[in-house]
Amino acid sequence: MSTGDWSESDEPEIGARCLKLCREVIWNANDPEAPYTLRGVIQSLRPRTGYPTYLAQPVHLYAEFFGEAGERDVWFDLVRLVFDADGDLADEVEETVFGPFSLNLTPNLFVQGRWYVLRRVPFPAAGLYEFRLRIAGVSAPLIAERVQLEE
C-alpha cells in the first residue's frame, strides 16, 4: 500500500514508507546499512480451525518512518473490509486497536525503522483485513497493510 491520502488541513509532519506484517523481525547491529531482517512476510493466513479465531502466535509489524523529529503516539487499527456481491466495498469494521505506542523520532535520520509485536490478533471471519497505522491528530492512516484471511 502507498502512503495514505493527506488532506491540506491535517497533513502529517511524518510519513511511513513501508508497513509489513511478518512472522519475525530481526535486528542485526553488524549490518548498519540494512539492520532489519524480516522473516516470513505474511501475505495471507489460513486457519484450518475456522472462524472466529485469534492468532496464538505473535506477529510482527515493521514500519519505516521519516519526517520531523519528535515524540508522538501511534497505533494500529485492525479493520475488516466487507464487500458486497459486486465486489464493491460495503462496510469497514474496526475489529480491534493495537496501542497506543510511543514513537520517538530522532533528528537527522533518513528513515527510522520500528517494529511492533502484536499478540492475540483476532480474526472473527474470513476476508480481507487492513492494519492501519494511525497518528494522533491526523484523520487518514499514514499507511496500511492488507492481509487476506482464507476460508
Add this chain to the structure above:
Amino acid sequence: MKKSTKGPTWKKGMTARQDYVPPQEFEVPLTEEQKKWVVVDGWAVPPERLAALPPDAPPAEPPAKPPAT
C-alpha cells in the same frame, strides 16, 4: 513537509545509521469466552468446534494463559 514529498528525502547532515530501538508489544485482552478457547495449530478455537476440525489437525493445547504481569 510538502505534499509532493511522499517519501524520505536526504538533507545535508543526515545519516542513515540507526541505533537499536527495542520493539514495542501489545496483547489484545481476551473476553471471558475467549479465555476458554484452546489452541490448535497456532490458532485459538472455541472448544465446541473441536469436533469439527479435520482429522489430521494437531492436538489441542491448553487455553491461553493470562497476560504476564
